[in-house]
Amino acid sequence: MTSTTVQPIVHISGLSKHYDEGERSRLVLDNVSLDILPGEFFVLLGKSGSGKSTLLNLMSAIDRPDRGQIVIADTDLSHLDDRGQTLFRRDKIGIVFQFFNLIPTLTVLENITLPGELRGEKRADVERRGRALLERVGLAARSEAFPDRLSGGEQQRVAIARALANEPALVLADEPTGNLDEETGQNVLNLLLELTRDAGKTLIMATHNPEIIPYADRVCRIHDGKLVVTLHSDHVHSQMALSQA
Ligand SMILES: Nc1ncnc2c1ncn2[C@@H]1O[C@H](COP(=O)(O)OP(=O)(O)OP(=O)(O)O)[C@@H](O)[C@H]1O
Numbered sequence: 001m002t003s004t005t006v007q008p009i010v011h012i013s014g015l016s017k018h019y020d021e022g023e024r025s026r027l028v029l030d031n032v033s034l035d036i037l038p039g040e041f042f043v044l045l046g047k048s049g050s051g052k053s054t055l056l057n058l059m060s061a062i063d064r065p066d067r068g069q070i071v072i073a074d075t076d077l078s079h080l081d082d083r084g085q086t087l088f089r090r091d092k093i094g095i096v097f098q099f100f101n102l103i104p105t106l107t108v109l110e111n112i113t114l115p116g117e118l119r120g121e122k123r124a125d126v127e128r129r130g131r132a133l134l135e136r137v138g139l140a141a142r143s144e145a146f147p148d149r150l151s152g153g154e155q156q157r158v159a160i161a162r163a164l165a166n167e168p169a170l171v172l173a174d175e176p177t178g179n180l181d182e183e184t185g186q187n188v189l190n191l192l193l194e195l196t197r198d199a200g201k202t203l204i205m206a207t208h209n210p211e212i213i214p215y216a217d218r219v220c221r222i223h224d225g226k227l228v229v230t231l232h233s234d235h236v237h238s239q240m241a242l243s244q245a
């Protein structure tokens with residue numbers, strides 16, 4: 001049998017990040033290395049303050065590491081200047097936050113079409129795509145509403161549509177159900193899985209919610225600055241073996 005090489009979509013090596021707290025320095029990520037495969041659903045657990053958001057913010061080029069390398073979809077983040085970081089976020093990844101982060105002065109549809117418009121695409125094209133996405137998240141009828149008129153679950157569905165607007169291969173979600181009641185959270189999670197993982201995209205999610213574990217290909221926990229694997233599906237295991245062969 002010939003071995004196929006699977007290129008990771010996320011390659012992290014020797015990553016460290018500290019924050020200064022007054023006189024003291026706190027090492028949040030301590031020499032972390034990690035490869036994530038295309039199509040993988042990767043879950044990041046860890047208690048509050050363990051560094052989940054820190055790691056996601058480094059992967060999103062929102063923040064910079066002290067040391068180490070992050071390569072995402074062939075882009076080495078350390079080579080990007082501020083403008084390059086902005087373009088990377090706009091074009092290569094989708095981000096879903098705990099508190100939705102929709103722009104309150106824009107309508108639901110405008111929130112979703114903004115990434116495409118910033119890219120300079122034709123208005124008719126981004127609108128068509130935006131309306132199709134709103135259809136997918138069940139909010140076609142609310143396209144002209146402003147975010148504050150929507151429930152938390154509805155706002156998060158808009159945020160998911162926005163994250164997918166530029167068709168990124170990688171979606172990062174930081175506690176996407178953390179601000180929702182259980183049933184709404186489950187619905188949002190199902191939708192997120194359907195629109196990302198089932199569509200062959202890579203999904204990386206930080207969460208406190210252990211109910212997500214059965215859906216994941218791999219679960220890691222951050223503890224004392226280190227990444228500890230707690231679950232590794234057979235599928236990912238064999239693919240990882242191939243990629244390292
Ligand atoms: N900008 C910052 N300045 C100083 N310290 C920070 C900063 N951002 C994060 N920290 C610290 O780094 C540690 C990790 O924070 P982080 O937000 O990554 O944790 P988390 O795992 O996402 O927690 P939670 O589950 O509560 O969201 C915390 O101790 C936090 O106080």
Ligand SMILES: [Mg+2]
Pocket residue numbers: 052053054174
């Ligand atoms: Mg966090």
